[in-house]
Amino acid sequence: MNVPKFGIGASALRKEDFKLVRGEGSYTDDVQVENALHGFVWRSSHAHAWFKIVSTEAALASPGVHLVLTGEDVGHLGAMPSKEQVTQPDGTLNVKREAPVLCSGVARHVGDALAFIVADTREQAEDAAELIEIEGDGIGAHVDLATALDEGASLVWEELGSNQAFHYRIGDRQATDGAFATAAHTTELRVVNNRVISHYLEPRAAVGAYDAEADSFTLHTPSQGVHSQRSILAKDVFRIDPEKIRVITGDVGGGFGTKMFTYREYALVLEASRRLGRPVRWVSSRTEHALADTHGRDSIMDASLAFDADYRITGMRVDMVANMGAYLSQYGPMIPTMAALMATGVYDIPNLDYEIKGAYTNTTPVDAYRGAGRPEAAYLIERLMDSSARDLGVSPVELRRINFIKPEQFPYRTQSDCLYDVGEFDGHLQQALEMSGYGSFQERYDEAASRGKVRGVGLSTYVEICAFPGSEPAHLHLNLDGTITLFIGTQTNGQGHATAYSQLIAEKIGIDFDKIIVRQGDTAELSRGGGTGGSRSIPIGGVSVVRAGEDLAEKIKRIAGDELESATDDIELVGGMARIAGTDRMMSFADVARAAKDPADIIAIADVKQDEATFPNGTHVVEVEVDPETGMTDIVNYQIVDDFGVIVNPVLLMGQIHGGVAQGAGQALVEGVQYSEEGQLLTATFMDYAVPRAGDLPFFKFETRNVPSVANALGIKGAGEAATIGSTPAVMNAVIDALHRGYGIKTLDMPATPGKVWEAIEAAKAG
Numbered sequence: 001m002n003v004p005k006f007g008i009g010a011s012a013l014r015k016e017d018f019k020l021v022r023g024e025g026s027y028t029d030d031v032q033v034e035n036a037l038h039g040f041v042w043r044s045s046h047a048h049a050w051f052k053i054v055s056t057e058a059a060l061a062s063p064g065v066h067l068v069l070t071g072e073d074v075g076h077l078g079a080m081p082s083k084e085q086v087t088q089p090d091g092t093l094n095v096k097r098e099a100p101v102l103c104s105g106v107a108r109h110v111g112d113a114l115a116f117i118v119a120d121t122r123e124q125a126e127d128a129a130e131l132i133e134i135e136g137d138g139i140g141a142h143v144d145l146a147t148a149l150d151e152g153a154s155l156v157w158e159e160l161g162s163n164q165a166f167h168y169r170i171g172d173r174q175a176t177d178g179a180f181a182t183a184a185h186t187t188e189l190r191v192v193n194n195r196v197i198s199h200y201l202e203p204r205a206a207v208g209a210y211d212a213e214a215d216s217f218t219l220h221t222p223s224q225g226v227h228s229q230r231s232i233l234a235k236d237v238f239r240i241d242p243e244k245i246r247v248i249t250g251d252v253g254g255g256f257g258t259k260m261f262t263y264r265e266y267a268l269v270l271e272a273s274r275r276l277g278r279p280v281r282w283v284s285s286r287t288e289h290a291l292a293d294t295h296g297r298d299s300i301m302d303a304s305l306a307f308d309a310d311y312r313i314t315g316m317r318v319d320m321v322a323n324m325g326a327y328l329s330q331y332g333p334m335i336p337t338m339a340a341l342m343a344t345g346v347y348d349i350p351n352l353d354y355e356i357k358g359a360y361t362n363t364t365p366v367d368a369y370r371g372a373g374r375p376e377a378a379y380l381i382e383r384l385m386d387s388s389a390r391d392l393g394v395s396p397v398e399l400r401r402i403n404f405i406k407p408e409q410f411p412y413r414t415q416s417d418c419l420y421d422v423g424e425f426d427g428h429l430q431q432a433l434e435m436s437g438y439g440s441f442q443e444r445y446d447e448a449a450s451r452g453k454v455r456g457v458g459l460s461t462y463v464e465i466c467a468f469p470g471s472e473p474a475h476l477h478l479n480l481d482g483t484i485t486l487f488i489g490t491q492t493n494g495q496g497h498a499t500a501y502s503q504l505i506a507e508k509i510g511i512d513f514d515k516i517i518v519r520q521g522d523t524a525e526l527s528r529g530g531g532t533g534g535s536r537s538i539p540i541g542g543v544s545v546v547r548a549g550e551d552l553a554e555k556i557k558r559i560a561g562d563e564l565e566s567a568t569d570d571i572e573l574v575g576g577m578a579r580i581a582g583t584d585r586m587m588s589f590a591d592v593a594r595a596a597k598d599p600a601d602i603i604a605i606a607d608v609k610q611d612e613a614t615f616p617n618g619t620h621v622v623e624v625e626v627d628p629e630t631g632m633t634d635i636v637n638y639q640i641v642d643d644f645g646v647i648v649n650p651v652l653l654m655g656q657i658h659g660g661v662a663q664g665a666g667q668a669l670v671e672g673v674q675y676s677e678e679g680q681l682l683t684a685t686f687m688d689y690a691v692p693r694a695g696d697l698p699f700f701k702f703e704t705r706n707v708p709s710v711a712n713a714l715g716i717k718g719a720g721e722a723a724t725i726g727s728t729p730a731v732m733n734a735v736i737d738a739l740h741r742g743y744g745i746k747t748l749d750m751p752a753t754p755g756k757v758w759e760a761i762e763a764a765k766a767g
Helices: 017-021 122-129 173-181 226-238 264-276 286-292 334-341 374-392 396-403 425-436 438-450 497-509 537-564 589-595 650-669 722-743 754-765
Strands: 037-043 049-055 065-070 113-119 133-138 164-171 185-193 205-211 216-220 245-248 280-283 299-307 313-325 352-360 454-463 474-478 484-488 516-519 571-574 577-580 586-588 603-606 617-626 633-643 701-704
Touching: 037 122, 037 264, 037 286, 049 113, 065 122, 065 264, 113 122, 113 264, 164 173, 164 334, 173 299, 173 313, 173 352, 185 374, 205 264, 216 226, 216 264, 226 245, 226 264, 264 280, 299 374, 313 334, 334 352, 334 374, 374 396, 374 454, 374 722, 396 425, 396 454, 425 438, 425 454, 425 617, 425 633, 425 701, 438 454, 438 617, 454 722, 474 537, 474 589, 484 497, 484 537, 497 516, 497 537, 537 571, 537 577, 537 586, 537 589, 537 603, 577 589, 586 589, 617 722, 633 650, 633 722, 650 722, 722 754
Parallel strands: 037 280, 216 245, 313 352, 484 516, 633 701
Antiparallel strands: 037 113, 049 133, 065 113, 164 352, 185 299, 205 216, 205 280, 299 313, 454 617, 474 484, 474 603, 571 577, 577 586, 617 633
């Protein structure tokens, strides 16, 4: 394959890194606004309590303090909205309970926002918060998901009469019951998907300014899309024309879904600025991030598979309880329903019965975290496949192969109504097994045993859904200096959008890679944009970029043809020049721009709609060694073969895989949110919440075996969440395989910390 230097498929290095490594990035905390004040959110120290703010006079009189806002002061502002409602089995929509900008009367989790203090410095605002006079008393808190729906559990919302947030069901219960009634074998398994915190490098921040003359706001904040932030703040919170709010996002130090959402602090800095006539800034501490930013995962799934005598799956049942936290977050209910959507994975399962109950608890709200429901689905089905293979006495590889959706079955519609376009699942499974030396595992097991270690092997063959139907407008401008600017409404969070988009443009227009400027993150520059999430930026936005590039290339050729007195078809674009092919007659792109008679002649806009989602898939094979004396687990061998369709940049792709494995393996082995019975967050700092370090992760082999998507115009499938989805079940299957080989242990819940593994081994030894 002849890959162009900077086109699709080229391993171009990230062009944005030169600025960042020199310290020239512009993150929200770097934004300097003249005469700015500093805000501090005073948060509840109780998981559930009624309260009354008696007086703020002493706080207001404190040095440097300009404003104290309470729930009563912002009662005119709308709540932070939940945009997803679930259609329940009885046909009704669930009743939403949303977070107010500031609480009035009741706090429902530790970290709930009670007041906002604005002062000359953050330290002065923090000191003033201690002077607020408050009365209150604790109410019984409930944090345990396993018992949240039990009769007699303390209620997060008394008026609802229970902690059930919603009820959801898909599939055919009667047909599934029939499959289980006639099954030759059945397997049951309970899995707990532990709660995690998306510890990105850059905590959230906000700088808000109000322009009294224009009666408009400007907000700087790190986000995954400025247009959704503007829409929610304008329509749902302030109830004003969206044109009255400008949102700007500069560089972003990681998002992982959590920076997609509109948080209280954004409304607070804007409201405070309107009242004070001065800009107001707020920067989260790491502990505030743990307390107040949405958490991820947190569900319990009881599942079972029915098999016929030939080990083919005939039915799947799942009962899922999903933790919503104290409020329904922006897309909270969608996360467990997404797990149901992808429940059957890569397998041809003819009958499905999937039931979900969302539960309120006195904890931080739960929402999308890298993968958003798809990791939960893959974890369940892949754990089930290994558990079933163990019960049936067959190889986990063979059981998967028997039940894979075969290439000739595509396009394949699942029982949850997903339309898989293409797939060759056994192909990447076989390639990954060969890379790992799967057939010689026993030799490595024996060698590990000679050192007192227990070795295990686990795999996962996953499929996910991303690049959901929709479009992303791309605007290309040829500038008078010969450069090209792309305006697009996605938002890079470190993925390398400027590099990838520049590759697409360079291939179509024949311009130097570094002469392409990518502009994202300002609602004043672009009226519409879908933001970044669900691996949509390159699969969806990239198609529009390519089409706009083709359009602009034709416009440049037409202008150059007129100026050079040549047919448009004879003009070629090379190195920022338009020339008559086979001659030395040419003109620069700068000259072309100046020759344009109408500004529209050097602008191209494309907005290509995609009708179906894409389905990346792949196989992870992992080997671990467990030290029975300490419970320590080491990942010692890791292979990945993925099917991502067409790849734009292998270097960027490798970065996504590295990060995804770290997050997925981190959840499996070390990460996990812990609350006390009273609802205190016990893992609010890095002293208590473990994240994987470089030494915890292995070198791994990564290859692709790609089948281009037919749902995407460029054949791209997306890769942003894939490694997180595939890694977690593979790692846990390897851990359990080791424990079963050594001690007969059949199941263990995440995270498989040394203490938990050691206790399981000691319990098994004791019988």
